[in-house]
Amino acid sequence: MGIDTFQDQIRIVLVETSHSGNIGAVARAMKNMGLGNLWLVNPNSFPDEASYARAAGASDVLDRANVVSSLDEALSGCTLVMGTSARGRKVPWPVIPPPEAAVAACQNAEKGNVALVFGRENHGLSNDELQRCHYHIHIPSNPDYSSLNLAMAVQVMCYELRMYHLRGLEAGAGSPYLKPMTAPGDPGWDIPPAPVNDVEGFFGHLEQVLTDVDFHRRDNPRQLMTRLRRLFQRARLDQMEINILRGILTAVQKAVGASGNRKPTDADAKATGQENGHV
Incomplete structure (x- = not known):
């Protein structure tokens, strides 16, 4: 998948974010992993000073963010929608972990827009919103303390997306980012192995x-x-x-x-x- 496809075809969608600082932290997490297509559904406050302060150098992601009033608008034109969710819904839904979700997202991004949807800080996505998704993404966190900060959840998914993207580059033109450097003789080591x-x-x-x-x-x-x-x-x-x-x-x-x-x-x-x- 080309870099433009990776950056533009995959949307990170935040639904009714309460704290604008979390939006800035999400923008930072996205830019760290090479993503830049942020959609905000009816945020409580944006743009504001807190969001840009937490972005810490990722203000360009915030500048390009699409602010819409409904989830329908954020998902318009998408061919695949996945939403983060805890397990335990009354009606079972297809659930996949982050690595498999990243594979599905990147592969489908070649065909059209893909949306990864993240819910409110206090109670996530509603049942109606989750039913808009083809898959639910479950991050297998510690069951004794399973609540993830919004930006942390986004970072997990953005990392998995980037790893899949880099593996694709390595199989094609070649990517140095995934090659380990652990001993003399590995590419990048400064001194040759001792005879x-x-x-x-x-x-x-x-x-x-x-x-x-x-x-x-x-x-x-x-x-x-x-x-x-x-x-x-x-x-x-x-x-x-x-x-x-x-x-x-x-x-x-x-x-x-x-x-x-x-x-x-x-x-x-x-x-x-x-x-x-x-x-």
């Missing part, structure tokens, strides 16, 4: 220092080095991190007056440079 021989040099250096400070006994090693290897291998060190660690070890050796009997390596030279502040 295996440098990591092995670090382990040898570490063992020597632990021996120098009488923390490790080579004649009774137990599982110390095995567990330390597991720790550092799990961290997936990059080259700079190896250099920093080698610099620390060299500084420890100098402080305790133990240089060890290892033959200097290229990694040692890097460690010395690290110690001297060449980051």
